Amino acid sequence: MASVEDRVKEVTARVLKLDSNEIQPQQSFTEDLGAESVQSIELVAMFEEEFGIEMDEEAALSVSNVSDAAEFIAKVCKEQGVEA
């Protein structure tokens, strides 16, 4: 099964129309990957759908890069009893 970080990259690539192989863990969604505010909202929705979780939108939107997003999502999965 793909790691949380790999799945985050796949979702990010789909939403932002990028190649997932070119997405690096430390890249910022907005500054490096070009996510506009509407796409940030879309990313949160797509992460929730991908992992089957509910995230607090303010906490989720405060996460800035891919690696931190993977860590945040893994934590939420654990809290909500969802296998990541």
Next chain:
Amino acid sequence: MRLILFDRLSDSRKQFYPLALSRPIWELRCGITSLADKLIAKIGSQDVACFVPPYLADVYRERKSWPVNDVASLSNDDLLLVDARVKADSNDFPLDGPSQAICSPTGELLVARVTAGDLNGLATDSLDGLLEAVRDKVTVIEQNVQTWNYTWELVLSNPDQLIADFTECGRSGIEGAVEQPNAIRGNAADVYIAPGVVVHPMVVIDAEHGPVYIDEGAEIHPFTRIEGPCYVGKQSILLGAKCREGNSIGPMCRIGGEVEESIIQGYSNKYHDGFLGHAYVGEWVNLGALTTNSDLKNDYSSVTVCLDGKSSIDTGSTKVGSLIGDHTKTSIGTLFNTGAYVGAMALIAATGKPLPKFIPSFAWFIEGVVTKGFGKRKLYATAEIAMPRRGGEWTAAQLAMWDEIFSMTAPPREEAIKKGRRLLKSQNS
């Protein structure tokens, strides 16, 4: 005699959402005045108290000098208790004589007169307790009491109510400044321009088919056409508006574009072009440029409205526009479908297509679906900035009220968010 207005949480109350989410039903407008103004004028009582859903009480106390949810108001005088939905003009009220309760054929207690003497033997420690005791111990009369049942009824009644209210207020003539050249069509006696109003040159006020009342401090910019019947509220500004018949515009609004047979509660902006018809718009709403609502279906069939995100109600009317709750904002180019329900505190980004007929409160409608967006705190922050611009204030009581409304309106919003995620996923696959 003390008039007690009451507005209790019930399924029938939900029929006035999203407008009544943040105010008692009697604060809704129809014609020149609110439903409360009409009840008070009809009953003629100077002594008024009220009972509202608990979550509204603190905010309403900030707005009104009346006792709100104060059980002390249920004693020491004859009482006339009136449900918020009772129509003032269509009913006779028991202003004297013995105690009596008037119930609808379905058993709802809508009006009750209780003498001070009879109050001594009744529970007065809560409104619900008193109404229960009245039903048990006082003569009950079954009567077909005329009530308002849905928000769109106010919109559909607005033109006739404007005419009735203009006659009732008895004002006429020009007390403000009307700069020339200008045109007033129809009977000059059907126009009232209050003190402090400024009507710029090149404005047409057409009272041929109904009266026009422009209230204190309003400003009418050039190339505005106002067709009667119409009411323009205090300090509102019309900016070259095509203001067709049957509009009630509350205080401190900014109105441009085309507006027809609509009610705008107050403090809202529809600055730019775009059509608003047969709509009821709450307070602190901002409609972006070219926001337009449909109020007529292409097949001329009656319009249905969905109030809960599930089932639709046939309005029985071919003309119903949007119901838009307080603090909702729309982007440029937003298109609302016929009979759209747009919740309060929603943020709408246009898609280029007519939007769904039900948009929940606190929805961030982005990319054609309901999302969590940036959450409610971002919406509150916007309200906190917007309100002082028109003399309002975002208070701790408002924060608590909106938090409660956020919880009350969660089920359809959460359902819509889940549906939105599935749609986004399919779009991104």
